[in-house]
Amino acid sequence: MTLHPTTPDFKDNAHRALHDPELQKALGHVQHGFIYKRQSAVERLPEFKTLRESARDLKDHVLKNLDLYLETYERNVAAAGGQVHFARTSAEACETIVNICKSHGAKSVTKGKSMVSEEIGLNAAIEAAGMQAVETDLGEYIIQLRGETPSHIIAPAVHLTKEQVEGDFRRVHTHLDGARDLSEPVQLLTEARGVLRERFLAADVGITGANFLIAETGTSIIVTNEGNGDLTQSLPKVHIVIASIEKVVPTLEDVSLLLRVLARSATGQDMSVYTTLSTGPRRETDPDGPEHYHVVLVDNGRSAMLGTEFEDMLRCIRCGACMNHCPVYHAIGGHAYGWVYPGPMGAVLTPSLIGVEKGGHLPNASTFCGRCESVCPVKIPLPKLMRHWREREFERHLTPAVQRFGLKIWAFFAKNPGLYSFASRAAMSALAWLGRDKGRFASLPLAKGWTDYRDLPAPQGDTFQAQWRKRQKEARR
Amino acid sequence: MSAREDIFANIRRSLGVTGNETTRRGAVAQRLEQTPRGPIPSRGQGSPAARLATFIGEATRVSATVVVLDTAQAVPEEIVRFLREANLPLTLKHGEDARLSALDWQAAGLEVATGRSDGADLNAVTHAFGGVAETGSLVLLSGADNPVTLTFLPDNHFVVLAAADLTSDLESVLVKLRRTGALPRTINIVTGPSRSADIEQTLLLGAHGPRRLHIMVTLN
Amino acid sequence: MADATIVALPSNETQANLHTTRKAPEITLTAAPARPRVGLFATCLVDLFRPSVGFAAAKLLDEAGCEVLVPPQTCCGQPAFNSGDRVTARDLALQVMDAFSGCDYIVAPSGSCTGQMVKHFPELFDEPKLAMRARAFAAKTFELVSFLTDVLKVTSVEATYEGRVTYHDSCSGLRELGIQSQPRALLATVKGLELVEMNESDVCCGFGGTFAAKYGEISDTIVTKKTANVSESGAPLLLAGDLGCLMNMAGKITRQGKEIDVRHVAEVLAGMCDEPPIGARKETRR
Numbered sequence: 001m002t003l004h005p006t007t008p009d010f011k012d013n014a015h016r017a018l019h020d021p022e023l024q025k026a027l028g029h030v031q032h033g034f035i036y037k038r039q040s041a042v043e044r045l046p047e048f049k050t051l052r053e054s055a056r057d058l059k060d061h062v063l064k065n066l067d068l069y070l071e072t073y074e075r076n077v078a079a080a081g082g083q084v085h086f087a088r089t090s091a092e093a094c095e096t097i098v099n100i101c102k103s104h105g106a107k108s109v110t111k112g113k114s115m116v117s118e119e120i121g122l123n124a125a126i127e128a129a130g131m132q133a134v135e136t137d138l139g140e141y142i143i144q145l146r147g148e149t150p151s152h153i154i155a156p157a158v159h160l161t162k163e164q165v166e167g168d169f170r171r172v173h174t175h176l177d178g179a180r181d182l183s184e185p186v187q188l189l190t191e192a193r194g195v196l197r198e199r200f201l202a203a204d205v206g207i208t209g210a211n212f213l214i215a216e217t218g219t220s221i222i223v224t225n226e227g228n229g230d231l232t233q234s235l236p237k238v239h240i241v242i243a244s245i246e247k248v249v250p251t252l253e254d255v256s257l258l259l260r261v262l263a264r265s266a267t268g269q270d271m272s273v274y275t276t277l278s279t280g281p282r283r284e285t286d287p288d289g290p291e292h293y294h295v296v297l298v299d300n301g302r303s304a305m306l307g308t309e310f311e312d313m314l315r316c317i318r319c320g321a322c323m324n325h326c327p328v329y330h331a332i333g334g335h336a337y338g339w340v341y342p343g344p345m346g347a348v349l350t351p352s353l354i355g356v357e358k359g360g361h362l363p364n365a366s367t368f369c370g371r372c373e374s375v376c377p378v379k380i381p382l383p384k385l386m387r388h389w390r391e392r393e394f395e396r397h398l399t400p401a402v403q404r405f406g407l408k409i410w411a412f413f414a415k416n417p418g419l420y421s422f423a424s425r426a427a428m429s430a431l432a433w434l435g436r437d438k439g440r441f442a443s444l445p446l447a448k449g450w451t452d453y454r455d456l457p458a459p460q461g462d463t464f465q466a467q468w469r470k471r472q473k474e475a476r477r
Numbered sequence: 478m479s480a481r482e483d484i485f486a487n488i489r490r491s492l493g494v495t496g497n498e499t500t501r502r503g504a505v506a507q508r509l510e511q512t513p514r515g516p517i518p519s520r521g522q523g524s525p526a527a528r529l530a531t532f533i534g535e536a537t538r539v540s541a542t543v544v545v546l547d548t549a550q551a552v553p554e555e556i557v558r559f560l561r562e563a564n565l566p567l568t569l570k571h572g573e574d575a576r577l578s579a580l581d582w583q584a585a586g587l588e589v590a591t592g593r594s595d596g597a598d599l600n601a602v603t604h605a606f607g608g609v610a611e612t613g614s615l616v617l618l619s620g621a622d623n624p625v626t627l628t629f630l631p632d633n634h635f636v637v638l639a640a641a642d643l644t645s646d647l648e649s650v651l652v653k654l655r656r657t658g659a660l661p662r663t664i665n666i667v668t669g670p671s672r673s674a675d676i677e678q679t680l681l682l683g684a685h686g687p688r689r690l691h692i693m694v695t696l697n
Numbered sequence: 698m699a700d701a702t703i704v705a706l707p708s709n710e711t712q713a714n715l716h717t718t719r720k721a722p723e724i725t726l727t728a729a730p731a732r733p734r735v736g737l738f739a740t741c742l743v744d745l746f747r748p749s750v751g752f753a754a755a756k757l758l759d760e761a762g763c764e765v766l767v768p769p770q771t772c773c774g775q776p777a778f779n780s781g782d783r784v785t786a787r788d789l790a791l792q793v794m795d796a797f798s799g800c801d802y803i804v805a806p807s808g809s810c811t812g813q814m815v816k817h818f819p820e821l822f823d824e825p826k827l828a829m830r831a832r833a834f835a836a837k838t839f840e841l842v843s844f845l846t847d848v849l850k851v852t853s854v855e856a857t858y859e860g861r862v863t864y865h866d867s868c869s870g871l872r873e874l875g876i877q878s879q880p881r882a883l884l885a886t887v888k889g890l891e892l893v894e895m896n897e898s899d900v901c902c903g904f905g906g907t908f909a910a911k912y913g914e915i916s917d918t919i920v921t922k923k924t925a926n927v928s929e930s931g932a933p934l935l936l937a938g939d940l941g942c943l944m945n946m947a948g949k950i951t952r953q954g955k956e957i958d959v960r961h962v963a964e965v966l967a968g969m970c971d972e973p974p975i976g977a978r979k980e981t982r983r
Binding site: 026029030033034045046047050051054055058061064065066067068069070071072080085086087088092136137138139142155156157158160161162165185186188189193196197200201215216217219225226227228230231234235245250251252253254256257259260267269270271272273274275276277278279280281282283285286287288289297299303304305306307308 | 481483484485487488489492494496501502505508509512513515519535593594595611612619621624629646647655659661662663664665666667668669670672676678679681685687
Binding site: 327395410 | 739741743744745746747748749750751752755767769770771772774776777778779780781782783785788789792796868869872873899900901903904905906907908909910911912913914915916917918919920922944945947948949951952972973975976977978979
């Protein structure tokens with residue numbers, strides 16, 4: 001059921017993205033909005049640096065004791081009247097959820113935004129079982145209408161312009177007046193609110209993800225701005241939470257800590273509008289809320305990341321700051337990454353989850369500029385982890401042959417300073433002579449990857465070391 | 478092996494642990510018992526007056542409106558004032574909260590109903606369990622006194638917050654929460670009215686939840 | 698943090714500074730040499746493409762009271778390290794450490810190569826002895842401009858450059874080593890020079906070593922944004938502290954036919970702008 005990755009075609013995907021004018025226009029909004037807002041929020045909180053360090057330490061502590069916190073969490077969900085299900089794979093997770101829906105005779109299922117549900121291909125599974133799955137987050141709703149996947153983990157429709165959204169609403173909402181004005185975002189939002197309100201009230205099952213799970217209390221938490229997650233989980237008679245196993249944290253206080261870094265890193269808000277803690281099904285005297293509460297915990301390859309150099313990645317709280325600050329993401333958007341998770345976090349996580357054979361491009365398509373790591377709220381050393389993937393590829397001879405060969409030749413010279421000095425002097429003198437007229441090369445055999453896009457500045461002449469020694473010798477005379 | 482057993486076995490194999498280590502179990506038990514706090518920002522700290530000022534500032538930043546009232550008795554009139562100004566009908570729904578039920582709504586001219594919302598209610602009022610100065614957030618607990626649907630379905634959400642329940646940080650609310658016993662089904666931490674920036678990063682209020690959030694802090 | 702190594706430092710103040718700016722390993726202070734022996738690690742790009750940057754660096758170090766040595770050298774191994782070839786990266790790290798073993802400091806006109814030596818050499822060795830050696834080596838290795846300001850306490854340079862310049866913060870220098878204020882502080886003391894900041898000076902230029910060739914099209918999009926920001930600043934001269942980024946940006950600027958010169962910051966600080974700008978014709982000097 002898992003979404004079929006197009007990651008092996010990353011270069012083609014990127015090429016298409018770079019030549020998609022609507023996408024390029026939409027991406028302009030990412031580059032500026034998110035970065036400025038995060039920066040302002042961080043500057044307003046002097047304790048932010050300390051909070052990041054504490055958040056990192058907390059997540060590390062959890063990962064080292066994940067088995068114990070999961071046990072505690074499971075026990076406390078049950079104590080509150082809920083039920084925890086474990087799923088090793090996407091297929092198991094989908095099957096579990098579909099079975100819960102079926103057992104309640106569900107026809108319509110509303111969904112809050114959940115990246116892990118994208119990862120396991122949940123919508124397709126629900127539809128295949130003859131039920132309707134309705135995404136209720138505005139961005140998710142839009143891309144569902146288009147048959148697309150999210151291009152960003154917190155702003156799923158960030159790759160679209162309002163004109164594209166207008167076209168989709170006109171195409172799908174045929175029951176509404178064809179002459180209505182939809183030229184402004186506010187009109188689009190109002191229309192979606194109206195259409196989705198009916199869906200919320202009609203749903204039999206509501207599925208949400210979880211930003212955190214609390215071991216101490218058996219609580220699941222969602223953080224949203226729209227309120228769709230709350231309507232999703234409060235109106236139907238069944239609430240299903242889907243979450244990956246690393247989402248558990250020890251206590252309410254620990255959630256409070258993580259909340260302080262989450263929204264600031266994500267959208268530049270101090271707090272998202274709705275932080276909702278859900279514990280079990282509705283109580284006997286409650287006038288509303290779900291009668292049944294299920295949690296499906298998915299592993300899907302995460303337990304195998306523990307204890308490896310990729311364990312750090314499991315600290316991720318899915319804020320999206322890394323992609324918001326990534327020059328590569330800014331250039332190509334999220335879909336080019338070819339699977340569920342884009343940007344730097346995707347470049348590390350995707351090979352872990354779908355295999356480096358398929359996901360290998362992603363950790364290579366980075367300049368290692370380090371901006372992602374510098375903004376990560378839980379201080380994941382993303383460039384370092386991408387480099388670890390490159391190391392695994394190199395060890396397993398997955399690195400492209402041309403690159404491997406080039407590296408070998410270069411290493412041969414670099415490890416032999418005498419040869420290097422001789423060869424480099426000869427090569428640079430020749431190149432300098434060839435480039436003497438223009439001072440640069442517009443094309444150069446073996447350097448097409450470079451000169452297709454930019455000139456190669458010509459060397460000045462003899463090497464620095466040769467000139468230096470010559471001058472030293474002259475000075476001694 | 479069941480999925481559950483398999484996952485636990487994999488986690489333990491990867492971590493190189495058995496699950497029976499007394500030191501790990503001890504550390505985890507201790508953390509759950511002692512519930513240590515992370516760093517608490519200074520922003521929300523200070524005297525009650527300073528906290529109130531911070532709360533008002535932060536809530537206003539996120540597009541909530543805030544008024545301070547001398548007593549809870551002034552709430553109905555304040556809601557009427559707000560609704561008249563916004564040219565809205567004088568209807569209101571609230572839960573079975575004793576503090577809200579005690580107020581004289583009729584005298585102020587409001588048509589009041591109680592219970593959960595089915596989506597047809599335009600205006601609702603709820604009573605907050607707590608407020609957080611640091612972020613201008615409200616903490617609402619679900620129950621018969623405070624149906625969760627009232628927080629999300631109506632267009633206009635009025636919240637009464639007793640000044641005495643306004644704390645500097647979320648951690649202080651958690652202390653109070655633990656004293657009340659088991660957690661309710663839903664705890665809503667609400668920071669401003671509903672919004673979305675999903676279309677071209679344009680921030681718009683009133684996505685799926687309330688378009689307006691009006692907070693009334695009562696001093697006595 | 699307890700691996701005590703002996704490094705000669707000019708003053709107590711310098712040692713304190715080392716700790717605050719970089720969390721260097723514990724350092725035991727010994728008698729300060731009057732004239733520290735500084736090994737200049739030219740970097741392979743400077744060695745091959747732009748020796749004038751090496752001479753500018755040497756001049757700046759010499760004028761700041763250092764004895765400049767240039768031991769035979771090739772590369773810091775970063776290309777191997779970033780390609781996943783740890784074995785070669787280790788071999789080259791050992792080669793560099795051997796070559797510069799007689800130096801009080803190692804200084805490079807590049808944040809990227811310095812980052813490799815300071816941040817990544819220690820990561821390459823699991824063996825305690827080698828790891829300790831790598832940490833000790835890292836502790837005495839510095840990027841040129843920050844070495845001048847932070848270690849040698851240079852507060853001004855004797856140079857003149859008439860005109861406006863804009864400065865690009867190369868990623869490794871900025872984010873691995875915290876180099877941002879130092880070049881600006883020294884540029885402010887160049888007579889006639891006016892620094893105008895471009896937008897997003899701290900955003901990557903798209904070079905990324907082999908990335909520029911492997912993912913040329915993406916790299917091109919990134920560098921095109923960068924040169925647009927450079928143009929918008931209105932400055933006719935672009936400076937940075939890393940030759941890789943400079944060659945990328947200069948290559949794009951000449952391809953676009955923009956009338957903007959590109960130089961390494963050391964050339965301006967040393968008052969050595971006689972050579973044509975990067976990628977420019979010999980006879981042309983705009």
